[in-house]
Every structure is written in structure tokens, then in C-alpha cells.
Amino acid sequence: xxxxxxxxxxxxxxxxxxxxxxxxxxxxxxxxxxxxxxxxxxxxxxxxxxxxxxxxxxxxxxxxxxxxxxxxxxxxxxxxxxxxxxxxxxxxxxxxxxxxxxxxxxxxxxxxxxxxxxxxxxxxxxxxxxxxxxxxxxxxxxxxxxxxxxxxxxxxxxxxxxxxxxxxxxxxxxxxxxxxxxxxxxxxxxxxxxxxxxxxxxxxxxxxxxxxxxxxxxxxxxxxxxxxxxxxxxxxxxxxxxxxxxxxxxxxxxxxxxxxxxxxxxxxxxxxxxxxxxxxxxxxxxxxxxxxxxxxxxxxxxxxxxxxxxxxxxxxxxxxxxxxxxxxxxxxxxxxxxxxxxxxxxxxxxxxxxxxxxxxxxxxxxx
Amino acid sequence: xxxxxxxxxxxxxxxxxxxxxxxxxxxxxxxxxxxxxxxxxxxxxxxxxxxxxxxxxxxxxxxxxxxxxxxxxxxxxxxxxxxxxxxxxxxxxxxxxxxxxxxxxxxxxxxxxxxxxxxxxxxxxxxxxxxxxxxxxxxxxxxxxxxxxxxxxxxxxxxxxxxxxxxxxxxxxxxxxxxxxxxxxxxxxxxxxxxxxxxxxxxxxxxxxxxxxxxxxxxxxxxxxxxxxxxxxxxxxxxxxxxxxxxxxxxxxxxx
Numbered sequence: 001x002x003x004x005x006x007x008x009x010x011x012x013x014x015x016x017x018x019x020x021x022x023x024x025x026x027x028x029x030x031x032x033x034x035x036x037x038x039x040x041x042x043x044x045x046x047x048x049x050x051x052x053x054x055x056x057x058x059x060x061x062x063x064x065x066x067x068x069x070x071x072x073x074x075x076x077x078x079x080x081x082x083x084x085x086x087x088x089x090x091x092x093x094x095x096x097x098x099x100x101x102x103x104x105x106x107x108x109x110x111x112x113x114x115x116x117x118x119x120x121x122x123x124x125x126x127x128x129x130x131x132x133x134x135x136x137x138x139x140x141x142x143x144x145x146x147x148x149x150x151x152x153x154x155x156x157x158x159x160x161x162x163x164x165x166x167x168x169x170x171x172x173x174x175x176x177x178x179x180x181x182x183x184x185x186x187x188x189x190x191x192x193x194x195x196x197x198x199x200x201x202x203x204x205x206x207x208x209x210x211x212x213x214x215x216x217x218x219x220x221x222x223x224x225x226x227x228x229x230x231x232x233x234x235x236x237x238x239x240x241x242x243x244x245x246x247x248x249x250x251x252x253x254x255x256x257x258x259x260x261x262x263x264x265x266x267x268x269x270x271x272x273x274x275x276x277x278x279x280x281x282x283x284x285x286x287x288x289x290x291x292x293x294x295x296x297x298x299x300x301x302x303x304x305x306x307x308x309x310x311x312x313x314x315x316x317x318x319x320x321x322x323x324x325x326x327x328x329x330x331x332x333x334x335x336x337x338x339x340x341x342x343x344x345x346x347x348x349x350x351x352x353x354x355x356x357x358x359x360x361x362x363x364x365x366x367x
Numbered sequence: 368x369x370x371x372x373x374x375x376x377x378x379x380x381x382x383x384x385x386x387x388x389x390x391x392x393x394x395x396x397x398x399x400x401x402x403x404x405x406x407x408x409x410x411x412x413x414x415x416x417x418x419x420x421x422x423x424x425x426x427x428x429x430x431x432x433x434x435x436x437x438x439x440x441x442x443x444x445x446x447x448x449x450x451x452x453x454x455x456x457x458x459x460x461x462x463x464x465x466x467x468x469x470x471x472x473x474x475x476x477x478x479x480x481x482x483x484x485x486x487x488x489x490x491x492x493x494x495x496x497x498x499x500x501x502x503x504x505x506x507x508x509x510x511x512x513x514x515x516x517x518x519x520x521x522x523x524x525x526x527x528x529x530x531x532x533x534x535x536x537x538x539x540x541x542x543x544x545x546x547x548x549x550x551x552x553x554x555x556x557x558x559x560x561x562x563x564x565x566x567x568x569x570x571x572x573x574x575x576x577x578x579x580x581x582x583x584x585x586x587x588x589x590x591x592x593x594x595x596x597x598x599x600x601x602x603x604x605x606x607x608x609x610x611x612x613x614x615x616x617x618x619x620x621x622x623x
Contacts, residue, residue, distance in 0.1 A: 065578045066525045069389020120419060152416075217440075249470040250442040291471055356391045362416040364440060367449040 002206050003243045007184065007236065015042075015232055022048045031055050036288055041238050044284035045231045053280060060286040060312045067291050071358045073315045074345065075123035076116050077157070077297075079324045080104050080143055082333050084129030086196030088182070089267040090224065090260055092336050093129040095196065097265055102324040102333040103134055109143045115327040117150035119319055119345035122362040124151045125178060127336075130159035130198060137165050141172040148173045153364040155218070159197070160207035166214030173366055177211040178220040178295075179204070180258060183227040184236035188270070192227055208240070212248035217364070219244060219251050220295060225278070226260030226269030234281040238288050245289065254293025254315065255285050261299050261337040275304060279311065286312035298341040302351075305341055309355045319345040370601055372568055374546055375462070375494030375515035377433065381406045382563065383593045384435070384548065385586065386573025387424060388414065395583060396427040399576070403586035408432045409464050409571065411439035412454045425459070435496065437464035444483035451488050463488060464518065464550075465497040474524045478505040482512055489513025498550050501535035506543045517543060518571065520551040521562065525574045527554025530561050540566040556585075556592030563596025564604065 027049045030040035043049060044056065081103035084093040092099060104112065116124060126143060128135040135158070144154055155176025156169060166177070183189045186201050193199045208219050221240055223233040237255055245253045257278060260269045273281075278300075285294055295315040296308055305316065320339055325332035341348075352359040372379045384407040387396060400408065408428050415436075416422040428434060436454035441447035444467060451463040465488070467480040481497045482505065489495045494515045499505055501519035509517055519536050522528035530536065531552065540547045546568030553559050559570045572589055579585035 065389075066527065066574060069574070069577050070391035071389060120422065122416060122418075217442075245472055249472055250468075252471055291474070353392065358390060358392050360414065361419065361422050362414060364413050365453070367440075367446055367453060 002202075003209065003240050004202055004205055006239055006243055007186075007205070010236070010239070011186070015229075018042065019046045019048070019231075022046050024048065024051075027052050028055075031059060031287070038239060038242070038288075041284060041288040042231075042235050044287055045234055045280065049284075050276070050280060053276070053283065056283040056287060057279070057311055060283045061310050063286055063290040064310070064312050064314065068314050070356060071360045072309060072313065072352050073123065073360045073363050074121060074318045074348065075125055075153075075155075075315065076119075076121050076317055076320050076345075077125045077127055077322065078109075078112055078116060078147075079127050079322060079326065079333075079336065080109065080140070081128045081131070081135040082324050082336070083131040083134035084196075086130050086198040087194035088196075088198060089192040089194060089265070090227065090269070092265065092334055094265060099334040102331070103139075104143070104324060104329075106142055106146055108325065108329055109146045111329065112325065112327045113147045113150040116319075120349075120361050121318070121345060122151055123153040123155070123364070125155045125157055125176070125317075127157045128159070130196065132159070137161065137168060141169065144169065144172045144174055148366070152362050152366070155220075160204050161210070163210045163213045166211045166216060170214055170216060175217040175364060175366070176220070177208065177216045177218070178222075178256070179207050179211075180222040180224055180256065181205060181237075181240070182224045184223055184233055184240075185228045188228045192267075208244055209247075212244055212251045217252060218254065218293070219248075220254040220256055220293065222256035222258055222295075224258050224260055225273040225281075226271060228270055230271060230273045230277055230281065234284065238285055241285075241289055241292055245292065252293060253289070254295055255289075256295040256297065257281055257285075258297060259299055261340070279308070282308065282312045298339040299337065301340045302343055306351050306355065309352060309357055316348070318348040319343070370597070372546060374496070377494070379406055379433065379569070380404075381590070381593075382569040382597055383559075383586075383590050384409065384550075384569055384571035385576065386571060387411075387428075388439070388573055389577035390582060391577075393422075393424055393427045396424075397429055399583045399586045400429055400432060402583050403590040405586070405590070406432055407435050407462075407569075409435040409437050409573075410459075412436050412450050412457070412459070413440045415457070415459075417457060433462060434459050435462040435464050436460075437498075438466045438484075441465075441467045441484075442469050443467060443477070444480035444487070447480070447484040448487050451484070451493060452491075455493070461492060462494045462496065465495060476500055476520070478502060481505075482508045485509050485514050486512040496548065501532045501539055503535075503538050503542060506539050510543055510545055514545060516546040516548050516568065518548045518550040521549045521558070521570075522552025524551040526552055527575050527578075528552055529554055529558040533561075533565070536562070536567070537565055556588045559589050560592040560596035560599075563593050564599045566600050569593070
């Protein structure tokens with residue numbers, strides 16, 4: 001069985017009809033239950049549940065403190081290369097965009113790593129575009145070897161790999177994996193992924209499971225919010241996380257809520273996701289999966305991010321750059337997207353303390 | 368009467384153990400430990416940032432405390448062993464709380480893998496305190512493997528649900544000749560007192576203290592409850608009676 005089978009179960013589900021039959025009592029029952037099932041999770045993503053965000057927030061806050069304590073883990077992304085063979089309508093790295101293409105040399109990786117670790121961060125997420133020629137697994141492994149000196153936890157967000165390749169990365173010192181399906185709706189997926197290997201929906205959909213099979217310690221997933229109706233997309237993201245957690249209970253599963261941001265190109269998102277919608281998704285995630293990590297990136301505005309602290313978020317990126325060479329190299333590429341929260345690690349750290357939470361820099365080490 | 372708690376040959380002067388994982392700031396830890404009188408403090412090795420003066424949790428723990436690193440993050444016995452060795456090599460002493468969790472949904476300990484890790488680490492000279500689901504056979508095997516104490520959970524970790532495993536923990540207290548330390552699940556001081564009244568040697572709390580409005584005061588409250596419960600236990604509490612006992616007994620006419 002693959003998550004694709006689960007997706008098929010709900011593919012033709014009449015979401016609108018379901019939402020229209022919901023009553024206030026259905027929502028309240030879901031909020032007040034200790035553990036909710038997938039239909040109750042969908043209930044919390046409904047229009048009807050919008051009235052009850054405050055109740056959901058109170059519960060989400062309690063559950064998050066209970067399971068994670070009053071702490072937020074900080075990390076930074078490091079873009080290794082932006083060469084890419086795909087044509088994704090919403091991404092600056094699209095092969096059709098004429099941007100400066102760059103791939104860090106190992107020396108540059110070291111410089112960037114040193115710059116990031118000097119801010120105190122000990123967790124790093126390394127990213128590449130999809131190019132097996134320019135940034136093959138062997139290159140990623142070499143970068144990991146360099147970065148192990150500076151970081152206690154290294155995660156990858158790269159093109160989908162085979163189980164054996166993930167296992168190689170684990171062996172090299174990678175402990176975390178992130179991959180966004182971008183959009184779970186198969187038809188929309190085909191519409192926005194215009195060319196390149198990324199057009200293969202199934203191969204990407206099963207990548208998180210391949211990472212679990214390779215004994216990756218933590219696995220993060222998400223849908224790029226804005227590409228399609230967010231209620232459905234958030235629902236499938238939650239189902240996917242739940243599927244992985246049940247099948248691979250020793251893996252730490254987390255969900256991200258990346259909202260689409262300005263980028264190079266002319267793509268307009270299909271649907272808007274307001275701050276209120278965003279919070280509803282996050283709260284529903286927490287009530288559905290009390291133990292799962294929730295990651296919020298610098299795509300979000302500073303004041304909005306600050307308000308999310310305590311409501312469910314467990315991991316935040318800080319002091320980020322989405323440019324290849326963005327942490328101090330003289331020559332750097334365009335970023336993958338524009339970030340909103342450009343504050344330094346130090347500034348974010350102090351905000352987290354002010355909110356009554358502890359910023360954590362280290363929550364793992366290679367064993 | 369002297370009432371000493373001895374673990375692995377060391378006399379421990381407080382029966383309240385504190386976990387450090389969930390506080391809003393490490394800076395409150397020194398005061399919290401002082402006010403609660405706790406001496407054994409558990410720290411997850413995964414969290415200790417040895418490279419940073421400010422972030423290194425160990426710098427906030429008073430020098431007269433016993434550091435009990437834990438193997439949080441271990442998915443099997445082998446990983447727990449590796450983490451324990453790393454902790455000792457990093458200068459965290461030779462106490463180790465074994466935590467092996469292969470189920471992130473409920474965070475219940477894996478007793479089988481815990482026994483395996485206990486065997487190896489006890490042989491290597493660690494003072495081993497395994498965290499476990501209360502089960503008599505497992506506890507016996509842990510004892511035979513060289514555990515210095517056994518740490519059954521009161522309820523799933525972080526739930527603050529109290530001593531839900533009461534009957535099973537009671538059996539461990541009655542049958543296992545090692546300190547039984549209730550770890551995880553205790554949400555209120557009264558529940559810590561309940562465990563102590565029953566004969567637990569100590570309790571370990573983290574979530575209940577860390578998520579309180581005033582963690583320092585809550586740690587103190589737990590400390591008082593633990594002392595009260597312990598005193599009740601050693602004073603020999605009157606047993607609970609099923610029926611009321613009339614002061615003029617119904618069978619008082621029987622003089623034989």
C-alpha cells in the first residue's frame with residue numbers, strides 16, 4: 001500500500017457537500033474529543049469551524065505545550081545549487097527562467113556553513129534544485145561531510161531519490177528529510193508542473209515513504225498553499241502525515257505550511273490563503289496530530305510569525321536566505337522565492353523569549 | 368528512623384527528580400532546583416549544546432546536583448547504548464536514564480529494547496535507570512540485568528493524567544527490590560503524593576512543572592507533596608476499610 005491508495009479513497013469525495021452538511025455540534029464534538037479521526041479533522045478544516053478558531057487555539061496551545069514544552073527549535077536553510085531541469089510554474093528555479101545559476105563549491109559550502117553556525121544555529125536544512133547532473137547524490141554527500149563539522153543535525157530538501165540513495169545520505173550523516181508534494185490534487189499537479197521529471201506525481205508522492213524506509217529520523221511534508229483549494233490540500237497533507245506516522249511510528253513526522261510567495265515568473269496562485277485560513281490549518285493539524293512537528297518558515301511576515309508562537313508551531317527557520325551563496329558569498333544567485341521575515345537569528349531568539357518560549361538550537365546529534 | 372534513598376551506591380537527598388526538557392527558559396532552572404530541593408536532574412543529551420556557553424543547559428544546573436542524562440531520541444537499544452556512551456564521554460557522569468521509544472504516536476517505551484540496553488550499559492559500569500511500561504516480568508529482567516532503579520510510567524509521557532498505572536506500579540513496588548521511581552504522566556502534586564504514599568522511592572516530573580504558570584512555585588509544590596507522601600508511607604498509614612467500623616462494635620458481646 002502507498003499513500004496513493006489513501007488519496008484515491010478521497011479523490012472523488014464531494015467535499016462541498018460534506019462541508020454543507022456540517023453543524024455547529026459536529027465542530028464542537030471534534031474540538032472536544034481527545035483524539036479525532038480523519039473525518040473530524042476535515043470538519044475542523046470546514047467553513048463552519050471558522051467560528052470556533054479561538055476554542056481550537058486554546059486546545060492547540062495546550063496540546064503543543066504538553067507534547068513539546070515551551071520551546072521552539074530554530075534552523076536555517078542552505079541552498080547548495082539552483083540548477084533545475086523542471087518547469088514548475090510557481091518557482092524561480094524553473095529551467096525556463098533566465099536567472100543566475102550557481103552551485104556552491106565545497107569551499108563555499110564551508111564558508112556558508114561557518115557563517116550560519118556563527119549565529120548559534122546547530123540544525124541546517126540543505127536544498128538543491130533538481131539536477132542529477134549538477135547536484136548528484138555524491139555532491140550532496142560531500143556537502144554533508146563538510147557541514148557535519150558545524151551542525152548537529154542535517155536535513156535535506158532535494159529532488160526525490162530512491163530508498164538506497166536516502167540510505168546513503170543517512171549513512172553520510174543526514175537525519176532529516178523534507179519534501180513538499182506542492183499539490184496533492186493530481187490534475188492540478190499536472191497543470192503546474194509543466195515539464196521535467198517532477199511531472200511524475202506518484203514518484204514524488206511516495207518519496208517521504210522511501211525516506212522512512214531508509215531510516216530517516218525525521219520526515220517533513222507539506223502542500224504549497226495557494227496552488228489549489230487549501231481545505232482539501234491541508235486535509236491530504238494531514239492524511240499523508242497520519243499515514244506515515246502509523247506505518248513508521250519511529251519516525252518523527254512534521255508538517256509545514258508553505259504559503260506561496262512572490263518569485264521570478266508570472267504565475268498567479270489559484271486560490272488565496274488568508275492569515276485566518278492559515279491559522280485554521282495549523283490548529284487543525286495540531287488537533288489531528290498532537291505529536292507531529294509543525295514548521296513555519298520565513299515566508300511568513302515577522303508579526304504574523306510571532307503571533308503563531310504557542311499555537312502549534314514547533315520549528316521555525318531563522319535568519320534565512322533562499323539564494324545560493326546568500327550567507328555571505330560575494331557572488332550569489334536569485335532566491336527561490338522572496339522571504340518575508342528577514343530578521344536575524346538574534347532578533348528572532350529574543351522575540352521567542354519575550355513570548356515566553358525557549359528558542360532551542362540543538363535537538364539532535366549524530367550518534 | 369533513617370530514610371535514605373540509595374541509587375547505585377550514591378545517597379540521594381531528594382525524592383523529587385526533575386526533567387529539564389520543556390521549560391520556557393533555562394535561566395529559571397537554578398532557582399527551580401534550589402527551591403524544590405531536587406538533586407537528580409535529567410537532561411536529554413540531544414539537547415545539550417556543548418559548543419555554546421549560553422545555550423548549554425548543563426551550565427544552569429547547580430554543581431551539587433546529580434546529572435542523569437537520558438537517551439531521548441533512541442529508537443532501539445543500540446541507539447540508547449550509543450547515546451549513553453556519548454554522554455559519558457562528554458563528561459556527563461555515569462548515570463543514565465534509558466529511554467527507548469519506537470512509537471512517536473504515544474511515546475510509549477519499548478521494554479524489550481530497554482532490557483537489551485540495560486544489560487550492556489550496566490556491564491559497562493553505568494548506573495542505569497530504565498524508563499519502562501510497568502510490567503513485572505520486564506522489571507525482573509531489568510533488575511537481573513543490573514538496573515540501579517526501575518522507572519515505570521504513571522501515564523503516557525506529557526499527558527499529566529496522573530497515576531493511571533497504579534495497580535501495576537504497586538506490584539513493582541511490592542515485588543522488586545530496587546527503588547521504583549514513577550516517571551511520566553504525573554500532572555499534579557497530589558498525584559506525586561499518591562505515588563509516594565504507595566511506596567514509590569521517588570518521582571520524576573517535567574511537563575507538569577514546565578507548563579505551569581509559575582514553574583518554580585509548582586516545583587516547590589511537588590517537593591512538598593513528595594515529602595508528605597513519603598512521610599505518610601513510612602509512618603505506616605492506616606489501611607483503607609471497605610465498611611465503616613462502629614465504635615461500639617456489633618460483635619462486642621462476644622467475649623471469648
